[in-house]
Amino acid sequence: MRLVMLGAPGSGKGTQAERLSKKYNIPQISTGDIFRALKRGEQLPGMTLSKETIDEISSIMNSGNLVSDDITIKVIENRIAMSDCQNGFILDGFPRNIPQGEALDRLLEKHNIKLDAVLELDVPDEAIVERLSGRRYCKACGKTYNLESNMPTEEDRANCPEHCENLILRDDDKPEVVKQRLATYHDVTEHLKPYYKNQDKLITVIGRKNLENTIKDVDEALAKL
Template sequence: MRLILLGPPGSGKGTLAVDLARLYHIRHISTGDIFRQMIREKTELGQKASVYIDAGQLVPDDLTIAMVQERLASEDCRDGFMLDGFPRTLPQAEALDRLTSEMNCRIDAVLNVQVPDDLILRRLSGRRMCRGCGRGYNIYSMPPKQENICDVCGDQLIQRSDDQPETIRQRLNAYREQTEPLIDYYAQRDLLLDVDNSGKIGENLPDVDRALKSKLGDESLNG
C-alpha cells in the first residue's frame, strides 16, 4: 500500500497519516523528518539541504526529490509507505511517478484532507504554547485549568506568530495556490479520494478506512 496525503495546515493531516500508517503497517514518511534525519546524520544531501533551511529558503525540488528517492529505497519502505508533505509541486509529483516506475510500484491513492477554513482558523488560532516548558494547549479543545497559565510549570502561555489569524489565511492561500495543480493531476488519474476531517481530530480513521477499501478493495489494503 502506497499512499499520499494532501491537506492544509490545521487539517489534522499529520495525525491521520500516523494512524493510517499504523493501521496498514506501512512507513509514515514526512519530508520534514527526512530533512532533519539527514541533516542530523550529516549526509551529503542533508548538508546541502541545511544551507537552504538555515537561510530560511525552500529546499529546491531536485534536492528534495533526491532525498525522498533515497528514503524510499530503504528496506522499511518495501512493503509500502505513506507520504506526508511530498509532493508539494507538480514537478515533484511528476518526479515521484518516475521514481515509483523505476521501483516497479505505483501510488495506490491520494487522500485529499478537507476542512472548512473557519474551523482551521479556530484550530490554529486557538493554539497556545508554554514559554517555559513548551507544553502545547488549545483554548477551545484543550484549555489550561487557569487562563493563560501552564498546568505543568505555571509559566505564561503564548501564541506563536504563525498562529495569528491573518498569517493563517496567508498560509491557506499559499497552500491552495501550490496544491490545486496537484489535486487536478491526481484526479485525472483517478487516484484522488476526498476525506472530510472536520470532526474531532483522530476520530475519523474508520471512515477513511472504509472509503479506501471501497475505492481499492480489501485485498489491496490487506496485502
C-alpha cells in the same frame, strides 16, 4: 499501502497520517521532519545521503530558503528505499506542487511501484483558521496541543522536562499567517487534486469537527481500496 496525504495546513492530515502509519505499520514520511533533522546534523538510521547533500540541505535550511525539488526528490528516493517502506509508506507534506508530483511519479515508475491512493482532507478555510488559533506548542518537549480538543495528558506532562507548563501559540498558527498559508495551498498545492483525479487516485474525505467521524470516514474510504 502507498499513500499521499493532501490537505491544507491545519486540515488534520498529519494527525491522520500518524494514525494510519500505526494502523498499517508503515512509516509516515514528512519531508519537513527529515529536513529539520538534517539541519540538526542528524540522519535517520538507514538513510544513506552523502555528506555533500546533508551539508547542502542544512545550509539551505539555515539560510531560511526552500529546499529545491531536485534535492527533495533525492531525499524521498533515499527514504523510500529503506527496509521499513517495503510494505508501503505515507507521504505527508510532499508533493506540494505539480512538478513535485510529476517527479514523484517518475521516481515511483523507476522503482516499479505505484501509489494506491491520494487521500485529501477537505476542511473549510474558516474552520482551519479557528482550529489553528487554538493550537499550542510546548518548546520543552516539542509536542503540539489544542486548547479545544487536545490538552496534555498526565503521560505527556510526565514525559516533558517542563511538564508542558508553558504552551505557546506559534507565529505560523496566527490567523493572519494561516490565511497566507491557505492562499498558497489554494494557489499551488491544490492543483494536485485534478492531477491525481485524472489518475483515478484521489479520495476526498471531509475533515469534520468531530475527530472520530473523520477517522471513520477515512477508514471506510481506504477499506474500499
